Amino acid sequence: MRAEGLPGGSWTFLTSHARVLLALSRDPEVRLREVAETCLLTERTVQAIVADLEQEGYLTRVRRGRRNHYRISPGAQFRHPAEAGRDLAGLLALFTDDPPTTRTPQRN
Template identity: 90%
Template sequence: MGDEGLPHGSWTFLTSHARVLLALARDPEVRLREVAETCVLTERTVQAIVADLEQGGYLTRVREGRRNHYRITPGAKFRHPAEAGRDIAGLLALFADDPHASHRKRHRP
């Protein structure tokens, strides 16, 4: 899975890492399977991205019962030199509300 089905070519403004981080910020208890569907990625790719984000200090994964809970690291900074010194919090705030959430139904045990 990738960016197939996107209008006007295959590039997007946000990376897969940004999309996954935003999905986890919106719903810290979301299943990675659901993140994969939302981000149009494979579950394996999402797992690798979450590992990258954890290793980079952007989030922590806490096991709560049978589920994972994801916590975004406050004050985490962008990695690229062009955005150096800026917190990712501004990006997360910009995309905090999911315009598709009202159209999506989730079943959680």
């Protein structure tokens, strides 16, 4: 999939790995096909990303009947030295909580 649908250009602040991790944290039983649609990626790319995240300990995959259930490891540390010492919990809290509403004060 291409980034044609992105407003303002082809780059974004979050990586595909972060986007997939956040999608799985929002709905641990989501199908990877749906994650691919949400993240504007191919299903094969999402499968590879999930394998990366699982291999590095950022998530575990548990089979429940015919579906997978994904469990995120919020205490896992970021890999890059620029984020050394920080864990996923902060990122998850930032992007999975309901975003605050921005209201413009009404004048009487």
